[in-house]
Amino acid sequence: MEGERNKTSVHKIWDLFASVKLAIVIFALISLTSIIGTVLEQRAEPAKNIQILTKLFGESLAPTMYNILEKLGFIDMYHAWWFVALLIILATNIIVCSLERLPKIWKVVKEPIQPMREEQLKKFAINREIVLKGKPDKVKDAVTGAIKGAGFNYTESKEEKGYQFYSQKGNYSRLGVYVTHFSILVILIGAIIGVFFGFNGHLNLPEGAMSNVAYSGREKVIPLGFDIRCDNFDVEFYGRSDMPKEYRSYLTVIKNGREVLKKSIAVNDPLTYEGITFYQASYGLIPENFGKGIFIFRVISRDGKISNLNLRFGDTFEILNTTISGKIIDLSPALKINEKGQVFTYANQMNNPAVYIDFSESGKHKYSGWLLKRYPETWQLPEGHRVEFIDYWGVEYTGLQVRKDPGVWVVYLGCITMSIGLYIAFFMSHRRLWVRIVEERNNTRVVIGATSNKNRAAFERKINKMLSLLSKRQEGGR
Amino acid sequence: MDSSFLFGISTMAYILAMIIYITYLAFKKTQIGITATTITIVGFVSQTLAIIMRWKEFYDLSQMGFLRSAPLTNLYESLIFFVWCLILAYLIVEFRFKNRSFGAFVTPVAGLALAFIDISGMTKEIQPLVPALQSNWLLAHVMMSFIAYATFALSFSTALMYLILTTERKNEGAYIFWTVTAGIFVIVLLAMGIDFLAFKVTVKRPEEFIKSFLFKASFLNPSTVVKMLSWTVASAMLFALWKYGSVLKRVIRAFNISDEILDEITYKSIAVGFPVFTLGGLIFGAIWADQAWGVYWSWDPKETWSLITWFVYAFYLHSRMIRGWRGKKVAIVAVIGFVAVIFTYIGVNLLLSGLHAYGGLE
Numbered sequence: 001m002e003g004e005r006n007k008t009s010v011h012k013i014w015d016l017f018a019s020v021k022l023a024i025v026i027f028a029l030i031s032l033t034s035i036i037g038t039v040l041e042q043r044a045e046p047a048k049n050i051q052i053l054t055k056l057f058g059e060s061l062a063p064t065m066y067n068i069l070e071k072l073g074f075i076d077m078y079h080a081w082w083f084v085a086l087l088i089i090l091a092t093n094i095i096v097c098s099l100e101r102l103p104k105i106w107k108v109v110k111e112p113i114q115p116m117r118e119e120q121l122k123k124f125a126i127n128r129e130i131v132l133k134g135k136p137d138k139v140k141d142a143v144t145g146a147i148k149g150a151g152f153n154y155t156e157s158k159e160e161k162g163y164q165f166y167s168q169k170g171n172y173s174r175l176g177v178y179v180t181h182f183s184i185l186v187i188l189i190g191a192i193i194g195v196f197f198g199f200n201g202h203l204n205l206p207e208g209a210m211s212n213v214a215y216s217g218r219e220k221v222i223p224l225g226f227d228i229r230c231d232n233f234d235v236e237f238y239g240r241s242d243m244p245k246e247y248r249s250y251l252t253v254i255k256n257g258r259e260v261l262k263k264s265i266a267v268n269d270p271l272t273y274e275g276i277t278f279y280q281a282s283y284g285l286i287p288e289n290f291g292k293g294i295f296i297f298r299v300i301s302r303d304g305k306i307s308n309l310n311l312r313f314g315d316t317f318e319i320l321n322t323t324i325s326g327k328i329i330d331l332s333p334a335l336k337i338n339e340k341g342q343v344f345t346y347a348n349q350m351n352n353p354a355v356y357i358d359f360s361e362s363g364k365h366k367y368s369g370w371l372l373k374r375y376p377e378t379w380q381l382p383e384g385h386r387v388e389f390i391d392y393w394g395v396e397y398t399g400l401q402v403r404k405d406p407g408v409w410v411v412y413l414g415c416i417t418m419s420i421g422l423y424i425a426f427f428m429s430h431r432r433l434w435v436r437i438v439e440e441r442n443n444t445r446v447v448i449g450a451t452s453n454k455n456r457a458a459f460e461r462k463i464n465k466m467l468s469l470l471s472k473r474q475e476g477g478r
Numbered sequence: 479m480d481s482s483f484l485f486g487i488s489t490m491a492y493i494l495a496m497i498i499y500i501t502y503l504a505f506k507k508t509q510i511g512i513t514a515t516t517i518t519i520v521g522f523v524s525q526t527l528a529i530i531m532r533w534k535e536f537y538d539l540s541q542m543g544f545l546r547s548a549p550l551t552n553l554y555e556s557l558i559f560f561v562w563c564l565i566l567a568y569l570i571v572e573f574r575f576k577n578r579s580f581g582a583f584v585t586p587v588a589g590l591a592l593a594f595i596d597i598s599g600m601t602k603e604i605q606p607l608v609p610a611l612q613s614n615w616l617l618a619h620v621m622m623s624f625i626a627y628a629t630f631a632l633s634f635s636t637a638l639m640y641l642i643l644t645t646e647r648k649n650e651g652a653y654i655f656w657t658v659t660a661g662i663f664v665i666v667l668l669a670m671g672i673d674f675l676a677f678k679v680t681v682k683r684p685e686e687f688i689k690s691f692l693f694k695a696s697f698l699n700p701s702t703v704v705k706m707l708s709w710t711v712a713s714a715m716l717f718a719l720w721k722y723g724s725v726l727k728r729v730i731r732a733f734n735i736s737d738e739i740l741d742e743i744t745y746k747s748i749a750v751g752f753p754v755f756t757l758g759g760l761i762f763g764a765i766w767a768d769q770a771w772g773v774y775w776s777w778d779p780k781e782t783w784s785l786i787t788w789f790v791y792a793f794y795l796h797s798r799m800i801r802g803w804r805g806k807k808v809a810i811v812a813v814i815g816f817v818a819v820i821f822t823y824i825g826v827n828l829l830l831s832g833l834h835a836y837g838g839l840e
Contacts, residue, residue, distance in 0.1 A: 020796050027793040031786045031818075038779040038826070078777045191775070200773065238606045246609055267609040268770045279772035280609075401772040411774060415761040422753040 017089075017096035026090045033086075037077040040069065049075060091188055094181045102178060108430075109171045115157050115164045116434050121449030124434075126460050128448040128467055132474055136162040136437045139444045139474070143437055146470045150462055152433055162438040169431045174453065176424030183421050186414030193407030200405075203278075205230040206286055206397040210254070214402035224276060224402075227254040231262075232391070233283055233398040235350070240374065242351050247280050249398040275404050282399030285333060285349055293395035295328060295355060302384035319385050323362045326387065330356035333395075335372060343370060353392045429454035433463075446470070481535060482602065484528035485558065489592045491521025492565070496589045499581035503729055511578040515569075518585065522565050529562060536604050542612065550620040551611055553827065554602050557595055559621070560823075561588045563628030571632065571743060579733040580743075583635040590667055615766035622758020627819055629751030630791075633744045634816035637809040640740040642727050644806055648720065652806040657723045659813055661716040669696045669708070741805070744812050745798070752791050759784055783822040790815040 016022055039056075040049050046066065053062040053069075073080030121127060132139045144165060147154050152167035201214035201222050210229040214222045231250040238245045246266055253261040253273045263271045270279045297309040297317070305320040316327045334347035335354035343354075352375075358368040359381070371389045372378045379388050429452045436447045448467070452459040498514040529549060537547035549555045568584040595602070638656060645653035673695045694700075696708035763784070768774040775781060794811040797803045 020799050023796055024793055024800070027789045027796070031789045031793075034782050034786050037777065038782045042777060241606075243606055244609060245606065246612075268613040270769065270772065277772060279770070281772070403772045408768065408774060412765070415764070419753075419757050419761065422756055426749050426753050 014096065014100075017093050018100040020097070022093050023090070023097070026086060026093060030083075030086055030090070033074075033077065033083065036069075036074055040074055040077075042078065043076050046070075046075075087188065091185055094184060098178050098181055105174050105178070109174055113155070113166050113168045113432060113434075115159075115166055116436075116449060118436060118438075118447055121434055121436060121447050124449035124451050125456060126448075126450040126452075126463060128446075128463060130446050130467055130471060131440070132444045132446060132470070134444060135442060136439050136444045139437065139446075142470060142473055143435060143446060146466050146473075147433070147435060149469070150433075150466045154433075154435075159436070159438070161440075162436065162444070164434065164436045166432075166434045168433070170428050171430050173424050173428035174430050176421050176426075176428065179421030180418055180425055181421075183414045183418035186417055187411050188414075190407040190410030190412075190414055193410055194405040195407075198403070198405035198407060201402040202281065203228070203400045203402050204282075204284075204397045205249075205400060206289065207231070207233055207394050209397075214400075222402075225274060226260075228252070228278065228400075229254060230398050232393065233396050234391075235283065237351070237374070242347070247283060247398075249280055249283075249400070251278060275406065277403050279401040279403070280398065281401040284397055284399065286395055286397055289395045290333070291331075294393045296390040296393055298388040298390055300386040300388065319387075322383075322385070324359060324366070324381075324383070324385065325361075326357040326359045328355055329358050329368075331392070332356075332370075335370060337370075350392070350396055353389070355389060355392070357387070429459070431459055481528040481531040484524045484531065488521040488525035488528060489589075491517050491524065492561070492585055492592060493589045495521060495581070496585035499578065499585050503579055503582040503733070506732065514581055515572065515578065518565060518569065518581070522562070522569065525558070525562050525565070529558065532604070539604055540606060542607065545614050545617055546607070546612060548617040548621070549604075550616060550624075551607055552601070552605060553824075554595055556620065556624060556823075557591050560624045560627055560631075561591050563625050564588050564591075564631050567628050567632050567747070575739060575743065577733070577735060577739070579730065579735055580635060580639070583639055584632065587631055587635065594667075594670070610770050613766060613770065615762055615769070619758055619762040619766055622754050622762065626751040626755035626759060627823060629747040629754070630816050630819045633747035633751065633812050634819075636740045636743045636747070637812035637816075639730060639735070640737060640744060640809045641806060641813070642723070643730055643735075643740065644737055644809075645723075645727075648723075652810060653723065654720065655810055656813070657720040658716060659817070661719045664719075665712045665715055669693055669712075672696055737805075741809070744809065748791055748794060748812065748815070752788075752795065755784075755788065755791070760788060779826045780822065783818070783826050787815065787818040787822050790818050 040052060049069075050062050050066050053065045057065050069075065073082065077083050132142070140163060144154065144156075147165055147167065152169055154165040154167040157164050157166075199214075199216055199222050201216040201220075203211055203214045205211055205228065207230055210227050212224050212227045214224060216222055229252045231252055233250070234248045235244055236246040236248070237243060248264050248266045250264045251262070251271055252259055253271075261271070261273055265271045265278060265280050267280045270277050272278075291313050293312075295309075295311045295313075295315075297311065299307050299309060299317065299319055301320050301322060303321065307320050309317050311317055311328060313328055313331065316325055318325045332343075332345045332354045333349060334345055334351035335343055336346045336352070337343050353373045354370045356368065356370050359366045367382070370378060371387060373389045373392070376388070379386050381387065431452045432450060434449045436449075438445050438447070448463060450459060450463055495514050495518040498510060498517060502510040502514050532549040532555070533547060536549055537544055540547050550559055564584065565588055568580065568588075571580060572578060638660065641652055641656040645656065647653060670693075673693065695704075697705060697712075699705050699708065763781070764774040767776065767781075790811065794808055794815055797808050797811055
């Protein structure tokens, strides 16, 4: 008694999870709740979302709404227990549905095709009948040739007054739906692996600095197992505009005191070492370092003598074989010159670093001016010497996204499986074809029956083409 | 001759074709139909040439390699490509099904998308690629997404036609659904047109237009009178459509398009669009995000909305399997699917971020 009642309730739950209706309800629930998640800014400060809610519900209701939504987990909804539960129910639904239907479908897939009686053939959605001249033994080759021409490998069976040829193609295409469903599970497994065995962190690394940890969330420290150093960071712009063309960080990986990997990374081109990947995510100026950077100059005298210089603010340098010397007395991260010839700093990022140099000859002041990193024409001195402003180094940091996700390959595998599954499910079909030829008054009657589980019209066209070829060939052969 | 000249020709051709297709719907003269098709093809050819030329222009300018210079980098270019895909899909359907009457429902979508470009005053200039877009995935991801969007737009048109044809009573849920959906489409477009006229002088950038001016001339006008008037007119339009919706039905009926064919085209477009959207939109998008941002899925609004869209179409495909759901109910799902597409494509960029930006300003 007890056992039976248990069994029925288990059955009920099983049936619930085996229904397509549950899938539809879950689709709707995930979609509707996700909409709320896109309107509210996820994991944001309360003030931000209260502002959004004020827009929608008015000032008096907003705080109450916020409290309710926060209690329900909508502020971080994609990680809320109920959203995860929805995903688990979806996964269970997929598994149970497949277990429920797969055996039947598998039977259809594996079932060998059998010859049919003529009445049965005439009941098929696609059925045709034509009469060919000559006895079945004479037209047999033409008919089988046509079947082969349509791409079917047939089985032949001798019948009382003729033959029957039958064939099926793409029976495995019925499994496409299950391949697709299975791939969703694979992707979810990959995502779970990522959550449990991976991390997602960030690291702001100043030029010249080194770190053996990354940070996640509110300063949770993640050890990397090696050191990563930023040798340089650079922004390239389009022409003379301030539109960025490329952000590039020159990184070095150091393991046990040895440099093991050097790579420059850019957006869309990360660096991976020991399963940890570094992505170019952001950058910025370090205000407290701003005056303490190193000016990298290449000074070329008029007679071609080159000297590479690393200087600091206030330093003096000499141009080789001359008595001319320069002193760095001012700098700007982004200098612009307006129509009146006045200079001003227009951005607090290093969009166009500039350095102001006082030049003197034999200790006597000669002239002074701005050298701009992005404007080579400002590097030329009146005497023919050239002071190339290569870089102002050590004042910027590169913002790296640091990630380890051993599940990502499982996710990709799931994606590939899904593509294959969808292709099979939507673009392939299970086609069955029976052709019966019977002798009738010294001629041959050809009866065709065919089915396709998808895209019947295309199959029908193929069969019509087959038939017209067949009758044409006979006319031609006579 | 440059690309913008050819784009202009195609815009005019499509709008003209729209008018002629509607005339054809009304008079059913074969010559009118052939004219409409011819003009559509002229528009399509010049648009194709224009896209190729813009690609070349972009390639010459950016020096970034041929594949990375695909003109699919901003709202303007993507809308152009969307229209191109839609017209291509439509022409295929017209030739396959030998029926021109869909033209009257598809060309308006194309014409309005192109008109939206001018109404919103969005930038048409070729812009250099920001670092995040410098990837070969751009071409595959964006192109496939828009091919899918175009097939979804087609399914939207046929599903709406299906609903118009199959609904009988004015108090029927499906009838109310299609009149309200179609009505809102028309009202929103009209309101945007009014906004554009009202604020044309002050508009500088499209984002600015959408964020600060959208519906300010009508529904969100500071003046209560204008606001009330807008709502009244909108309601009156909805009511009129609801009241006289059967006129549209009679017009379409005259064309002998069977419900089955409409249902079939709706299904087939989604059956093509869904796999393409899954692969190009979601999977390629995830791979690219993984490469550029270091997360294959981050639940940002764009991603979430494409997932919602994906779920709605999955819903459509599964609901066809439930007994009693074939027909009107699934057609409603197909219409909702395209509403989700529009929101994923335009709404997320302009309205949702706009909502957040509002919050930031105050």
